[in-house]
Amino acid sequence: MTDGDVIQLPNPERLRRGEVERYDKQIADVDGNPAAPFRYIDTLRRMELRGTISESMRDAGEQFRTDFSLGQFVPLKAADMSRVPGCGTARQVLGGRAIDAKDRVWAALFLLGGLTSPAGQIAWGVLGEQLTLEEWAERGGWNGSGLKRETAAGILIGALGAL
Secondary structure, eight states: OOTTOOOOOOOHHHHTTSOEEEOSSOEEOTTSOEEOOEEEOOHHHHHHHHTSSOHHHHHHHHHHHHHHHHTTSSOOOOOOGGGSTTOOSOOOOOOHHHHHHHHHHHHHHHHTTOTTSHHHHHIIIIIISOOOHHHHHHTTTTTTSOOOHHHHHHHHHHHHHHO
8 A cells, every 4th residue: 555545444334343453464355456454353353452362372263263164063044945845855965174174173172171161162152153252151151150251251261272
């Protein structure tokens, strides 16, 4: 970018959905032109900016999130295709990438003490389902009773350190 370039800020609707920051490198926009977009500051990025987690911890959390999504642990809901004529009742078959991602998620959860452990539960909820720390803590964390945000943050830091 040159000094004469105008920076287009995100629109007000986008800003109401949470904090954003300017992406540190240019990427191609939909037309292939260089762009310097803004990105949402999620829980992991916010913790990294505050210095409570390292870049490698954030990377590990983002990898878990990516694998969780690729593994289709919480698939998008759509109309029941068995009710659409000609679609039958065949179930979707996972491809090799999705199966590998599922295996990585299960291995990570095993490393964290299993799905019923505090670290496993926070990885599933905050990293996988992309709940905020507040949402996860309010839902009862891992033990069914509400937790303080600070306690949830400590559990997440421990999980990210293990990953």
